[in-house]
Amino acid sequence: MRNSYLIVGLDPGTTTGLAVLDINGKLLLLRSYRQIRLSKLRSIINSLGTPLIISSDRSSPPQSVIKFAQVMKAELYYPKSEPSVSIKDRIVSHYISDKGVKIYDDHQRDALYSAVKAYQHYRESFIETEETVDKLLKKFRKEIIDEIKARVVRGEPPASAFNSVLKGRRETATKDMLEVFRKAVASAKRSRERCEQQLKEALEEIKLLKRKLAERPHDKIIIQRGSELSEKERGTIRKLKLEVEKLRNELSLMEGKPPEGYLALKPLGKLTSSTLSLAIKDEYITKGCVIYASKVEGSPERLAEILEKHGVSALVLDKVDGPIRLSFEKYGIAVLLSDELELEWRRGIPLVQSRLFRKLMKKEERQILEVYKEMLREIAEEVSEY
Structure with missing residues (x-):
């Protein structure tokens, strides 16, 4: 059970609503808890599997939900607009209609609504993934089975042979990316x-x-x-x-030297753990550089931690939502939008006018300062409780 990936709907407050689905949309848990500690909440969720998505029913998620997603190293999902009570009731009623599940309070309803909406948001991607994997399995099935049979003939147990072949496939894929x-x-x-x-x-x-x-x-x-x-x-x-x-x-x-009056960015495609690791290994990422990426995939907090460690000063993205921006700002990484910078491309290298970059950086640095002040206030409040 521990290896199952989970979609967690959370409605925080004095009474906390918790809904947990597996990655296929099956309901695993629906409860409400009065004055529950976060450590206890984490323990309950971890006993069911690995949280992949933490979801909220609010278009501006509460800070407690944002922090919880970061602590659990999970993706955060929330709706683009605030749903009405009637919409929540309709979606939840439709979901539980054939499951024999009873909703005991609004906290459970809101938590279940947010979990179901998160599942619906990713459902098409999940279906596409399943179809792609099925095609790949069909394509390589005979080849993989033959390799396993050969290992069994040489005296390796079938289960061990299966794991060895899969490990070899993963290593080959990694080598191909490096190449x-x-x-x-x-x-x-x-x-x-x-x-x-x-x-x-x-x-x-x-x-x-x-x-x-x-x-x-x-x-x-x-x-x-x-x-x-x-x-x-x-x-x-x-x-x-x-x-x-x-x-x-x-x-x-x-040589990384832009024309006078311009700053050259380091294009990275999508910002993921794998692209970042490869760039660092090949010494593409240097202290003080500015990275340009189309979007962020994976844990923003983990990526921000790596960027801070290697001295990256700023991150330019095509689009970014509030929680992801906040994750990077907490690590002192400025986040700017490519549209605001009016990028110019030369020989595959994105350039930005130095004057415009400095102007937007000053604005972003003020925002980071406000984030740090808020973090200090929260720490002070936590200390005062003791």
Whole structure:
């Protein structure tokens, strides 16, 4: 039972409503508790399985629910708009209609509503996942069974052989991901080398042209004033200078040096534990850098802890909700939106104007300060209770 993943609906207060579903939407527990301690609540939930989602029926979840989700290292779900009592009654009544379950108070109803809504929110993704896994199992079934049979013939017990084959598959998948990442890095290095060679050739061509001009009579006048150069020669010099400037800019970008007045971000795709681990292993993440990601997947608190440990100063996202932003701000990681920064892309690298970035960072730093003040107030209140 402990390995089951859970969807937990929570309605906090003097009386706390608790509803627990498994990941397939089956009701495991529906209770209300008066003045229950959080430690006791955690113990009850952990006895049923591993909490995957903590849900609230409020569009602005109470701080106690947000904190509880963070403590349980679970995803937080809440509705976009505040549901009416009639909507809650209708959804809960429909859910329990064939289950013989009785609702004893509003706390149980609200907790069950939030758990059911969370399940409904992810249901399509769950179905799609099941279909994908079924297809993959069918595709690799014979191959996996043959590997297990071969191990059994060599004297390994079937259960042990099964676990060994699955472990090998996971390791292969991880190696494949690393290989893709390393190929991307190698490709970038080759592009940089080509750029350096082109820059070298352009500079050599300029030197050669200047030497030829210097060999002419009155070379000093020609070089200094340029008035006696032919139109073709002046055009060649202008073209080469522009090419040199372009190559220097491209080379600077590859070396992580943005054009003057700009800041280069470190694009990471989705911010997950795996992409972050790979980036850190390949020394892509450096102290003081700013990461750009389309969205966050996984435990925001765990990701924020890793970013803080490696000195990341800010995180730029395409979209973010309040609880996720709060998780990063508590670790001193500023969170900015890409739309506000007006990103410019050059050679696959997102750039932002330094002046605009500093302006938005000051605003975000004030917000982080308020978060810290609130945390201190909460600590002071907890201490005063003792």
